Amino acid sequence: xxxxxxxxxxxxxxxxxxxxxxxxxxxxxxxxxxxxxxxxxxxxxxxxxxxxxxxxxxxxxxxxxxxxxxxxxxxxxxxxxxxxxxxxxxxxxxxxxxxxxxxxxxxxxxxxxxxxxxxxxxxxxxxxxxxxxxxxxxxxxxxxxxxxxxxxxxxxxxxxxxxxxxxxxxxxxxxxxxxxxxxxxxxxxxxxxxxxxxxxxxxxxxxxxxxxxxxxxxxxxxxxxxxxxxxxxxxxxxxxxxxxxxxxxxxxxxxxxxxxxxxxxxxxxxxxxxxxxxxxxxx
Amino acid sequence: xxxxxxxxxxxxxxxxxxxxxxxxxxxxxxxxxxxxxxxxxxxxxxxxxxxxxxxxxxxxxxxxxxxxxxxxxxxxxxxxxxxxxxxxxxxxxxxxxxxxxxxxxxxxxxxxxxxxxxxxxxxxxxxxxxxxxxxxxxxxxxxxxxxxxxxxxxxxxxxxxxxxxxxxxxxxxxxxxxxxxxxxxxxxxxxxxxxxxxxxxxxxxxxxxxxxxxxxxxxxxxxxxxxxxxxxxxxxxxxxxxxxxxxxxxxxxxxxxxxxxxxxxxx
Ligand SMILES: Nc1ncnc2c1ncn2[C@@H]1O[C@H](COP(=O)(O)OP(=O)(O)O)[C@@H](O)[C@H]1O
Ligand SMILES: [Mg+2]
Numbered sequence: 001x002x003x004x005x006x007x008x009x010x011x012x013x014x015x016x017x018x019x020x021x022x023x024x025x026x027x028x029x030x031x032x033x034x035x036x037x038x039x040x041x042x043x044x045x046x047x048x049x050x051x052x053x054x055x056x057x058x059x060x061x062x063x064x065x066x067x068x069x070x071x072x073x074x075x076x077x078x079x080x081x082x083x084x085x086x087x088x089x090x091x092x093x094x095x096x097x098x099x100x101x102x103x104x105x106x107x108x109x110x111x112x113x114x115x116x117x118x119x120x121x122x123x124x125x126x127x128x129x130x131x132x133x134x135x136x137x138x139x140x141x142x143x144x145x146x147x148x149x150x151x152x153x154x155x156x157x158x159x160x161x162x163x164x165x166x167x168x169x170x171x172x173x174x175x176x177x178x179x180x181x182x183x184x185x186x187x188x189x190x191x192x193x194x195x196x197x198x199x200x201x202x203x204x205x206x207x208x209x210x211x212x213x214x215x216x217x218x219x220x221x222x223x224x225x226x227x228x229x230x231x232x233x234x235x236x237x238x239x240x241x242x243x244x245x246x247x248x249x250x251x252x253x254x255x256x257x258x259x260x261x262x263x264x265x266x267x268x269x270x271x272x273x274x275x276x277x278x279x280x281x282x283x
Numbered sequence: 284x285x286x287x288x289x290x291x292x293x294x295x296x297x298x299x300x301x302x303x304x305x306x307x308x309x310x311x312x313x314x315x316x317x318x319x320x321x322x323x324x325x326x327x328x329x330x331x332x333x334x335x336x337x338x339x340x341x342x343x344x345x346x347x348x349x350x351x352x353x354x355x356x357x358x359x360x361x362x363x364x365x366x367x368x369x370x371x372x373x374x375x376x377x378x379x380x381x382x383x384x385x386x387x388x389x390x391x392x393x394x395x396x397x398x399x400x401x402x403x404x405x406x407x408x409x410x411x412x413x414x415x416x417x418x419x420x421x422x423x424x425x426x427x428x429x430x431x432x433x434x435x436x437x438x439x440x441x442x443x444x445x446x447x448x449x450x451x452x453x454x455x456x457x458x459x460x461x462x463x464x465x466x467x468x469x470x471x472x473x474x475x476x477x478x479x480x481x482x483x484x485x486x487x488x489x490x491x492x493x494x495x496x497x498x499x500x501x502x503x504x505x506x507x508x509x510x511x512x513x514x515x516x517x518x519x520x521x522x523x524x525x526x527x528x529x530x531x532x533x534x535x536x537x538x539x540x541x542x543x544x545x546x547x548x549x550x
Pocket of ligand 1: 045048
């Protein structure tokens with residue numbers, strides 16, 4: 001289940017005064033089971049890029065191949081089932097009378113019996129950490145965080161092999177954010193599906209993903225493992241981004257005690273590193 | 284995904300003399316244009332009017348191709364009325380054989396005239412919105428309507444409603460696009476099936492769209508009240524409209540041109 005983009009260019013509204021190249025000559029390959037983060041400024045083309053992965057947008061130039069299927073081909077239905085996209089503010093897409101029916105929307109096109117569908121829906125609801133008795137409520141009477149989880153369940157219920165989330169925690173409080181990241185990590189680990197996470201937050205990216213793709217003005221600026229990308233703070237800053245805050249702290253601390261390893265990018269790793277250092281000193 | 288051919292109501296930034304002219308000038312001249320286009324009849328005056336529109340578009344700097352795009356959504360109406368005209372106008376048939384004996388020369392000419400009139404009106408109307416920001420446009424309308432306040436016309440409220448509507452057309456189009464994509468990602472299919480199935484497939488788009496429109500309306504109302512908006516009475520403006528010599532030049536040229544055409548036509 002791999003994603004390949006070759007010389008992908010995408011232009012919005014070609015032939016009008018509003019013409020705009022949102023992606024320019026993108027080349028990338030994402031393998032099965034990877035957990036990839038995409039970061040970049042607003043307008044750098046992150047959302048445009050991910051919409052190519054299930055054929056919602058077709059390349060203006062170049063091509064996108066998902067698991068051997070070209071997205072301009074005929075297997076669009078299959079493609080949409082394999083690749084689940086959770087859009088930014090997905091709660092805005094809820095429309096049914098009950099949560100149950102809304103989550104079931106994605107299953108309608110699949111040949112499932114009532115029983116099988118029910119089972120899938122219950123599973124999806126459990127994965128996102130919601131209670132079963134929410135199913136008969138109207139989605140419009142839920143809290144913001146609950147709505148969002150219902151919307152994510154509506155994508156998970158189709159059992160995608162590739163799950164793409166566009167800023168899934170935007171506008172949530174820290175607790176809601178941690179819960180959502182919690183089950184995303186769990187899905188990735190337990191079901192082994194490919195996860196692509198678009199995010200603004202360096203902290204979240206550093207904590208969750210293995211590989212990060214940095215986008216800038218429609219091109220891929222950097223692509224590599226977390227340690228590689230965040231080690232090059234200068235380059236990140238030159239395009240207006242930054243490394244996780246803890247990286248700056250560790251850099252400063254290193255000037256005081258040169259013995260520590262400053263190449264850590266999460267708070268928990270930094271704590272471990274500092275404790276190790278302090279213990280080493282005490283002994 | 285969504286139709287990008289809906290161009291009317293879109294503002295295209297620019298610095299042409301037409302952009303700079305006062306919205307009232309542009310509105311009044313557009314109305315004058317509509318009147319004149321229904322008063323002229325001959326081939327040459329039509330050609331002159333078409334060239335006039337073309338020239339205005341070129342001066343405004345808006346790509347000609349882009350103005351023609353605005354015709355796409357109403358192509359159906361133009362063709363439909365043309366066809367009706369062709370078959371229902373009495374006169375000399377173009378031939379005596381069966382399909383053609385229902386078609387008259389008069390009908391064809393009438394249909395052509397109507398099609399050209401509609402097309403030119405749409406183009407000039409979209410040019411008005413291409414070169415005028417929605418705010419200026421509604422300011423202009425409000426100013427033009429304000430004499431009628433005396434007879435109870437709510438000029439300010441009308442203008443405010445219009446400016447809000449114009450402001451939200453692009454937002455709602457964008458929102459529709461987003462929701463359609465989100466539902467398509469969940470397997471919704473808007474393109475196949477019969478008419479009823481297709482209409483039904485829009486329920487998952489329309490419900491969230493209405494929900495969000497109501498939410499936006501609510502937020503806007505709160506924001507306006509928070510800034511002490513309470514209707515038009517006693518309201519002053521940050522920038523008041525003023526006629527400049529650009530307006531004088533445009534008005535004089537257009538006026539001479541229209542009068543000349545009408546004289547040619549009717550003398
Ligand atoms: N539907 C659209 N129509 C026209 N331009 C768009 C559309 N969506 C995005 N863009 C433009 O494409 C560029 C990339 O946008 P996007 O992919 O949304 O970036 P990001 O998700 O990184 O913020 C931006 O300049 C944006 O203005
Ligand atoms: Mg985005």
